[in-house]
Amino acid sequence: MAGITREEVAHLGKLARIELSAEELDHFAGQLDDIIGAVARVSEVAGEDVPPTSHPLPLTNVMRPDTVRPSLTPQEALSGAPAQEQQRFKVPQILGED
Amino acid sequence: MTDVIKLTAAETAARITNGDLTAEAVTEAHLARIDAVDEKVHAFLHVDREGALAQARAVDAQRAAGEPLGPLAGVPLALKDIFTTKGIPTTCGSKILEGWIPPYDATVTRKLKEAGVVILGKTNMDEFAMGSSTENSAYGPTGNPWDLTRIPGGSGGGSAAALASYQAPLAIGTDTGGSIRQPAAVTATVGVKPTYGGVSRYGMIAFSSSLDQGGPCARTVLDAALLHEVMAGHDPMDSTSIDAPVPAVVEAARSGNVKGMRIGVIKEFAGEGYQAGVVQRFTEAVELLRELGAQVVELSCPSFSYALPAYYLIAPSECSSNLARFDAMRYGLRAGDDGTRSAEEVTALTREAGFGPEVKRRIILGTYALSSGYYDAYYGSAQKVRTLITRDFQRAFEQVDVIVSPTTPTTAFPIGERTDDPMAMYLADLCTIPANLAGNAAMSLPCGLAPEDGLPVGLQIVAPALKDDRLYRVGAAVEAAFVTKWGHPLLEEAPQL
Numbered sequence: 001m002a003g004i005t006r007e008e009v010a011h012l013g014k015l016a017r018i019e020l021s022a023e024e025l026d027h028f029a030g031q032l033d034d035i036i037g038a039v040a041r042v043s044e045v046a047g048e049d050v051p052p053t054s055h056p057l058p059l060t061n062v063m064r065p066d067t068v069r070p071s072l073t074p075q076e077a078l079s080g081a082p083a084q085e086q087q088r089f090k091v092p093q094i095l096g097e098d
Numbered sequence: 099m100t101d102v103i104k105l106t107a108a109e110t111a112a113r114i115t116n117g118d119l120t121a122e123a124v125t126e127a128h129l130a131r132i133d134a135v136d137e138k139v140h141a142f143l144h145v146d147r148e149g150a151l152a153q154a155r156a157v158d159a160q161r162a163a164g165e166p167l168g169p170l171a172g173v174p175l176a177l178k179d180i181f182t183t184k185g186i187p188t189t190c191g192s193k194i195l196e197g198w199i200p201p202y203d204a205t206v207t208r209k210l211k212e213a214g215v216v217i218l219g220k221t222n223m224d225e226f227a228m229g230s231s232t233e234n235s236a237y238g239p240t241g242n243p244w245d246l247t248r249i250p251g252g253s254g255g256g257s258a259a260a261l262a263s264y265q266a267p268l269a270i271g272t273d274t275g276g277s278i279r280q281p282a283a284v285t286a287t288v289g290v291k292p293t294y295g296g297v298s299r300y301g302m303i304a305f306s307s308s309l310d311q312g313g314p315c316a317r318t319v320l321d322a323a324l325l326h327e328v329m330a331g332h333d334p335m336d337s338t339s340i341d342a343p344v345p346a347v348v349e350a351a352r353s354g355n356v357k358g359m360r361i362g363v364i365k366e367f368a369g370e371g372y373q374a375g376v377v378q379r380f381t382e383a384v385e386l387l388r389e390l391g392a393q394v395v396e397l398s399c400p401s402f403s404y405a406l407p408a409y410y411l412i413a414p415s416e417c418s419s420n421l422a423r424f425d426a427m428r429y430g431l432r433a434g435d436d437g438t439r440s441a442e443e444v445t446a447l448t449r450e451a452g453f454g455p456e457v458k459r460r461i462i463l464g465t466y467a468l469s470s471g472y473y474d475a476y477y478g479s480a481q482k483v484r485t486l487i488t489r490d491f492q493r494a495f496e497q498v499d500v501i502v503s504p505t506t507p508t509t510a511f512p513i514g515e516r517t518d519d520p521m522a523m524y525l526a527d528l529c530t531i532p533a534n535l536a537g538n539a540a541m542s543l544p545c546g547l548a549p550e551d552g553l554p555v556g557l558q559i560v561a562p563a564l565k566d567d568r569l570y571r572v573g574a575a576v577e578a579a580f581v582t583k584w585g586h587p588l589l590e591e592a593p594q595l
Contacts, residue, residue: 009462016418016465017442018458019450031520032463038521039407043479045486052481053488055308056294056537056563062337076201080429091427092441
């Protein structure tokens with residue numbers, strides 16, 4: 001298996017929306033390389049015929065009647081918001097200036 | 099009155115019910131203990147003095163009014179800071195949730211309140227339950243009451259340390275790869291990971307949703323069973339909650355017996371990395387089971403040696419998805435919002451500032467394992483290993499009723515020893531992870547002190563899914579035999595704080 005480079009860590013940080021400092025990139029690249037090296041052997045053991053397990057229980061959709069029931073008030077729902085305006089979550093710009 | 103803190107939960111509840119003690123006095127005694135020792139231990143992140151006393155007084159009023167009390171009414175409890183508590187800070191050990199006050203209770207929190215259990219406060223933990231030492235908490239480490247320079251296990255180190263230092267007779271943890279059992283093992287307390295789906299995950303902050311399971315922590319097997327019964331059961335708010343009756347765990351804990359039971363010892367849980375004193379105490383525990391009338395069967399589960407690598411792909415993959423919710427928009431920290439930056443930049447800066455190194459490491463590892471080109475080799479292969487491990491367990495449980503092993507390969511290591519060596523840290527979960535991958539029930543209870551360092555060793559018992567009662571039947575028998583042999587519970591040998 002290929003190792004994991006500093007550039008890859010930077011790219012992964014971008015995908016995961018985590019800004020990473022130069023020191024973190026150096027540090028994580030080495031550590032992630034060690035971890036990947038140690039866990040890569042999972043691909044050696046199971047044959048083509050082994051089905052994957054994503055969950056310990058057989059999952060089925062759980063449905064309930066679509067009826068009105070008590071829920072959080074707008075005030076409660078907004079109580080942890082970093083910023084709010086007119087009973088809404090206030091967020092930084094999501095579109096560019098132009 | 100100082101003895102009140104040493105009572106079991108069962109004794110405490112009985113004495114409150116018969117009027118020998120008031121719930122308020124019991125709560126006061128524990129709050130005083132917290133004041134006296136928690137500066138040294140650091141088990142709690144938040145103590146809810148007023149809320150605890152109000153709950154205790156409500157129980158006393160209920161009794162005075164002649165209303166029936168539940169089996170744990172008035173008993174104090176330490177709640178892991180991963181469960182939401184309405185109006186009480188919940189941080190999950192992270193800076194990203196510093197100061198967050200949840201607007202709702204987790205189902206577990208609600209059930210505790212309804213049962214009259216007194217929630218003393220919220221306990222320290224590895225950030226988002228990622229770790230085996232509680233050193234990854236953004237709020238500083240917790241000390242092991244047996245030796246404050248050593249780790250109390252993790253991620254639920256605060257809950258285990260609170261029990262072992264008599265700050266609470268009951269606690270609650272969550273177990274994704276061993277976070278209830280490993281802290282129990284290294285503090286000489288009892289911890290149970292129920293069958294996956296046995297306890298509601300609603301309001302329990304998600305780390306790895308297919309593995310996470312809340313469970314009871316206590317100083318005795320019976321106390322764990324009493325708490326198990328209060329917190330477990332079907333919950334329509336959790337789509338993975340099992341719609342089946344709670345196994346009869348209290349009855350099992352009251353009738354401990356292993357006569358005629360078949361008990362499996364897994365060959366693969368031994369060898370390199372296992373401390374000599376841990377192996378010795380485990381071997382003696384197996385011998386004890388034989389003396390008590392159990393039939394011991396040696397088994398092989400060859401795929402278990404791939405459990406740790408599979409776990410460290412599956413759990414990070416799920417966490418990278420789960421922790422995407424911490425986006426700085428609806429709750430929690432927001433950093434770098436100076437009016438010029440985009441929402442995406444603010445999210446990235448917030449996550450840089452709010453997450454600690456282990457959480458970042460795991461999110462990046464999970465993002466890698468799930469990325470196109472690597473998905474089949476890593477996440478896909480790990481899911482297949484999960485199938486093989488489940489099959490190994492199924493085969494084993496055709497031959498035996500429960501499996502036993504050491505809970506963790508070594509006793510408590512010194513704080514700081516493994517913080518910058520993730521792979522060394524991950525080895526602490528070697529024996530506990532397979533049960534999470536398969537969704538089985540498992541318990542850790544004390545089985546002695548390692549001769550070389552005088553620190554506690556845990557015995558792990560694993561039962562098939564939905565057979566949680568077997569843990570308690572075996573655990574109660576082992577506990578009774580050990581206490582007779584030692585002349586007292588193991589925790590009595592812990593140094594005075």
